[in-house]
Amino acid sequence: MRLFLLGASLYLLSMSSYVTASDDWVELADDEELEERKQEIEDSREEPENFDCGLGNSDGQKFNNTHGVSLKFGPPGAQNGHSNPIGIPPGLQDIEFTYLNKCGFEGSVSVVPGPTFGVRYRAGEFFYGSVGGGLLITANAFGPGVYSAVGVNFVRSTSFNFEFEFKQGLGIGQRYKNGNIQAISPYAFRFGLGYYW
Amino acid sequence: MRGLFCGIALLLIFSPSKLNAFELGTGISAIEEGDDRFRPGILLDMSLGETWRSRIFYYGRKYGPITEQIVLVSAYRYLDVMRVFNTNFLRASVGGVVMNERTELDFKEDEDEVENNFNLGAVIGVHTYTKIGDSFFIQGSMESHIFLAGMGGVLMANGRKQMISLASGVVF
Numbered sequence: 217m218r219l220f221l222l223g224a225s226l227y228l229l230s231m232s233s234y235v236t237a238s239d240d241w242v243e244l245a246d247d248e249e250l251e252e253r254k255q256e257i258e259d260s261r262e263e264p265e266n267f268d269c270g271l272g273n274s275d276g277q278k279f280n281n282t283h284g285v286s287l288k289f290g291p292p293g294a295q296n297g298h299s300n301p302i303g304i305p306p307g308l309q310d311i312e313f314t315y316l317n318k319c320g321f322e323g324s325v326s327v328v329p330g331p332t333f334g335v336r337y338r339a340g341e342f343f344y345g346s347v348g349g350g351l352l353i354t355a356n357a358f359g360p361g362v363y364s365a366v367g368v369n370f371v372r373s374t375s376f377n378f379e380f381e382f383k384q385g386l387g388i389g390q391r392y393k394n395g396n397i398q399a400i401s402p403y404a405f406r407f408g409l410g411y412y413w
Numbered sequence: 414m415r416g417l418f419c420g421i422a423l424l425l426i427f428s429p430s431k432l433n434a435f436e437l438g439t440g441i442s443a444i445e446e447g448d449d450r451f452r453p454g455i456l457l458d459m460s461l462g463e464t465w466r467s468r469i470f471y472y473g474r475k476y477g478p479i480t481e482q483i484v485l486v487s488a489y490r491y492l493d494v495m496r497v498f499n500t501n502f503l504r505a506s507v508g509g510v511v512m513n514e515r516t517e518l519d520f521k522e523d524e525d526e527v528e529n530n531f532n533l534g535a536v537i538g539v540h541t542y543t544k545i546g547d548s549f550f551i552q553g554s555m556e557s558h559i560f561l562a563g564m565g566g567v568l569m570a571n572g573r574k575q576m577i578s579l580a581s582g583v584v585f
Contacts, residue, residue, distance in 0.1 A: 297448035301568035
């Protein structure tokens with residue numbers, strides 16, 4: 217019985233302290249300072265001031281503080297000397313898939329110019345540029361190289377985003393036929409739709 | 414010779430300089446037209462303020478009775494899109510280009526034929542630039558001049574004239 221009373225007392229004591237703490241919290245919650253602080257946190261969640269991820273000044277990356285994917289269509293320039301209209305429906309060589317993370321890193325998968333990984337940076341309201349490296353593929357050879365891209369985002373106020381991009385690569389490739397080494401420079405001229413979240 | 418090119422490339426990459434208001438220079442280009450072959454060409458390079466630049470490319474060949482002469486005049490604006498590395502060793506550019514492809518057939522027995530093909534396009538490039546002293550500059554560039562292929566442009570068919578160039582000149 218004594219143990220029960222002792223236990224009950226301790227329980228009531230702990231509950232009273234909890235209630236007291238809750239009351240304090242409620243009182244604090246009414247405080248203007250706390251409200252302001254909460255508002256600041258909410259604001260910072262909506263628009264991070266400088267999300268550079270260690271990449272230096274990223275004031276151009278405000279829009280890219282979100283993740284994004286884009287699917288672009290367009291004919292590649294595979295250095296085979298042929299005309300390059302886009303297929304109807306688009307063939308595998310006409311498609312490029314890109315993932316963009318909130319730091320500005322981008323990874324792309326395509327047949328031409330090839331799978332690449334790089335950094336995207338924004339200049340002004342519409343233009344962006346990318347630079348990076350990867351495996352470059354042409355109709356005659358393939359090998360490592362660097363790439364650069366310049367693109368345009370047509371819509372920036374919604375999650376969906378029309379994109380228009382020119383991408384060119386320059387690398388050293390090995391010919392499929394005889395294994396000789398040569399310079400390769402595939403390119404692609406594509407547009408498509410991106411989604412950012 | 415290979416060491417000289419490597420040295421110039423390293424100089425361009427690791428010694429970026431601020432652009433100047435007016436510069437005039439010349440250079441050489443390796444030109445590719447989408448067929449995996451590089452052709453030699455020459456260029457005239459001039460700055461139009463600190464943001465804009467203009468170039469004139471000339472190249473061609475004489476093959477028996479056929480003479481080809483291609484002239485491109487481009488003007489582009491620098492985009493400082495490579496600041497992500499906290500340096501300006503690379504600059505992108507976007508602009509416009511006009512081109513004339515002149516083909517002349519010179520047969521002694523028949524009348525000569527001359528054909529001029531005029532085209533408008535866009536130029537997109539990557540550049541690295543450095544100054545030597547106060548009076549000279551060197552610029553390495555990789556530029557793609559894109560032209561839609563007539564009615565095939567509906568299906569985005571395009572042709573490219575890519576110039577990999579090395580230019581140097583005088584700073585005024």
